Amino acid sequence: MAGACPPSLSIAVANAGGMGACGALLMSPASIAAWVEEFRRHSSGPFQINLWIPDPAPHRDPQAEARQREFLALWGPAVPEEMGQGVLPDFTAQCQALLAARPKVISSIMGLFPPEFVAEMKASGILWFATATTVDEARAAEAAGADAIIAQGAEAGGHRGSFDCEEAETQATGLFALLPQVCDAVSIPVVAAGGIADGRAVAAALLLGASAVLVGTGLLRSPEAKLPAAYAARLAQTAPHETRLTRAFSGRAGRAVRTGYVEAAASPNAPPPAPYPVQRGFTRLMREEAVRAEDAERMQMWAGQAARLAQARPAAEIVHGLWEDAALLLGC
Numbered sequence: 001m002a003g004a005c006p007p008s009l010s011i012a013v014a015n016a017g018g019m020g021a022c023g024a025l026l027m028s029p030a031s032i033a034a035w036v037e038e039f040r041r042h043s044s045g046p047f048q049i050n051l052w053i054p055d056p057a058p059h060r061d062p063q064a065e066a067r068q069r070e071f072l073a074l075w076g077p078a079v080p081e082e083m084g085q086g087v088l089p090d091f092t093a094q095c096q097a098l099l100a101a102r103p104k105v106i107s108s109i110m111g112l113f114p115p116e117f118v119a120e121m122k123a124s125g126i127l128w129f130a131t132a133t134t135v136d137e138a139r140a141a142e143a144a145g146a147d148a149i150i151a152q153g154a155e156a157g158g159h160r161g162s163f164d165c166e167e168a169e170t171q172a173t174g175l176f177a178l179l180p181q182v183c184d185a186v187s188i189p190v191v192a193a194g195g196i197a198d199g200r201a202v203a204a205a206l207l208l209g210a211s212a213v214l215v216g217t218g219l220l221r222s223p224e225a226k227l228p229a230a231y232a233a234r235l236a237q238t239a240p241h242e243t244r245l246t247r248a249f250s251g252r253a254g255r256a257v258r259t260g261y262v263e264a265a266a267s268p269n270a271p272p273p274a275p276y277p278v279q280r281g282f283t284r285l286m287r288e289e290a291v292r293a294e295d296a297e298r299m300q301m302w303a304g305q306a307a308r309l310a311q312a313r314p315a316a317e318i319v320h321g322l323w324e325d326a327a328l329l330l331g332c
């Protein structure tokens with residue numbers, strides 16, 4: 001979970017028998033190395049590092065962007081034009097940092113790694129877990145050499161991994177329909193993601209053919225996730241319909257809590273968000289100010305539809321509870 005993956009969370013999860021995870025999208029090679037060093041100081045368990053496959057350069061429309069910046073100035077500080085530039089670290093340098101870190105797994109989202117990088121990963125003995133949101137994406141990932149598919153249902157918190165950014169909303173498929181069909185379509189293991197936050201959902205995912213589950217929002221209220229207090233508190237009050245897919249924070253569609261800002265941005269009178277990653281740059285000042293002010297209505301609060309099931313307990317207890325409850329239900 002990029003931006004919500006302090007080493008403390010992964011250390012607790014890995015030491016409890018799960019796999020830690022680092023969302024490296026926004027991290028420089030030096031920060032990736034520091035994260036890994038901190039993790040290894042406290043855990044000898046497995047971890048994965050995740051990268052987003054870059055989109056083609058966005059089409060820029062200065063007039064539309066000016067309207068968007070004016071809109072954002074109603075919600076936070078004025079947004080200088082240059083906030084849309086240089087938003088992301090260099091992808092190739094990040095890939096090399098991942099290889100140097102030698103995690104058990106490298107995972108991808110929003111597309112497929114280039115063949116040369118896949119070859120380097122394999123030569124280093126690192127497994128590739130590829131996120132897919134459709135059966136076709138899962139098939140393409142298997143054909144490109146993925147070792148496992150992460151089937152991401154539309155319930156999931158955070159960004160949808162659609163290979164085609166424009167299709168994220170129209171291809172939003174629930175995990176109950178997606179998972180068994182992905183399992184039927186590929187011959188590699190499938191990890192279920194989206195709306196899994198208790199033992200019932202873990203058991204259901206395993207029955208539907210998953211080999212493992214990925215829990216995001218369900219871990220966010222643990223103290224090790226170090227979320228802003230207002231965000232953690234809001235998760236406990238967020239019903240499934242109180243989340244929605246929005247492009248208002250980054251320009252790519254992701255599931256977030258329906259805050260005042262998210263709802264205003266969805267109104268027919270609001271200007272459309274700038275493309276990814278320009279919008280991410282434009283919203284930065286507002287997002288930072290919201291965290292400083294503990295103002296949940298302007299905060300970027302990614303959340304899955306099972307947010308209310310997330311427990312405010314140590315991450316190790318959550319992991320043990322998920323497995324024990326699922327095992328009881330499955331009779332194993």
Ligand SMILES: Cc1cc2nc3c(=O)[nH]c(=O)nc-3n(C[C@H](O)[C@H](O)[C@H](O)COP(=O)(O)O)c2cc1C
Nearest residue numbers: 001002023109156157158193194195216217302304
């Ligand atoms: C705060 C947050 C950040 C996320 N960042 C990433 C990311 O950087 N890369 C990625 O592959 N998935 C990311 N996701 C999506 C998760 O990998 C996963 O698909 C999702 O959390 C599963 O649904 P759930 O939140 O209902 O458990 C993020 C999710 C959240 C909640």
